Amino acid sequence: MPQVSERTIGRLSLYRRLLDEMRAGGVMYAYSHQLAAMAAVSAAQVRRDLMVIGYSGSPSRGYDVWQLSQSIGVFLDAPVKQGIALAGLGNLGRAILSYFTGRRPNLAIVASFDNDARKVNRFIHGCPCYPSDQMGRIVEEMGIQTAIIAVPAGSAQAVADQLVRAGVKSMVNFAPTPLRVPPHVYVEETDITTTLEKVAYFARSGRLMEDSK
């Protein structure tokens, strides 16, 4: 599989969502500049990104919205079902589960883990919840390679260590503490408190110029 940058992957995912929205609104064709305006990037950027996936549209009437969405899917989506493990079913974990369920046919949260006796051994939003102490074994047996960490800060590192030992290769970390992982593991840090503090700061200090970011 070609090595494509994080930013390109993020934009392709965004283009697909925008295309799917257009299609839901009855739009059948779109020019690169239209897609670019919706995605807040340049039309040249859109064309470069679509070259990465080997797609070339019809220049006279624009891209076929459905076909392009499918082509992005072939590139981006798991060729077979890819399962995600969710560690922690507190408020945030449950929101993530409910929000993501059914969004992508080949990408699903297939196992969740918690310590709470009222949650374990039940289905929550259609996903089984297992006791945390069985996480390593279950993740390994199911061959899960991607995980979401939604546990408190104090246990996030221990949970990440267990997941890495069980074969997980990429994670999203929602716990408010950065994770230390081996170099072959990819971690995306997503911390809501930091994000809110940052955004609140910019409301007081005024918006930064683009080039001083």
Added chain:
Amino acid sequence: MPQVSERTIGRLSLYRRLLDEMRAGGVMYAYSHQLAAMAAVSAAQVRRDLMVIGYSGSPSRGYDVWQLSQSIGVFLDAPVKQGIALAGLGNLGRAILSYFTGRRPNLAIVASFDNDARKVNRFIHGCPCYPSDQMGRIVEEMGIQTAIIAVPAGSAQAVADQLVRAGVKSMVNFAPTPLRVPPHVYVEETDITTTLEKVAYFARSGRLMEDSK
């Protein structure tokens, strides 16, 4: 107020959380290299960031954990209470509200907005929920300058437009569609579907080299 970059603000917020965790664990002093290791940055970076806030620690026994956390707070926190508006009280909105409530003394979600008759004119996690059609008026009257967008993609732009007209200067957007805002408004895009797709992709294709990001 000095113009400090997004990344610096993000790191300062992170240092404070780590310092508060250390303090909760009984640690009173920390060297820059210890803080650096926990934050996954270099010790030189920590020292540069602390110079931004005008802090210089005791070199022999390290930084005073409590004092440094307070100093970061003076720099980062709103000098007076700063209110945040939350548009949308679905699963994600409620999770954000419950997660963030009480985290920061001077930063709080003070008003939330939804269309659901079962939610409006009630307190949810201690925060009043108002009808969406009163959002502009209430945000303006309360002088709120920061907002969280947790509404469906289809209404996110209209909600953002209303908030900007009401005086909002910075936003976090959780809706899966990018927002168009005037140049003086700061938007942080946080889309869980994109994040999960990206992370899942990297589990299949292998981790990127740091320099090809």
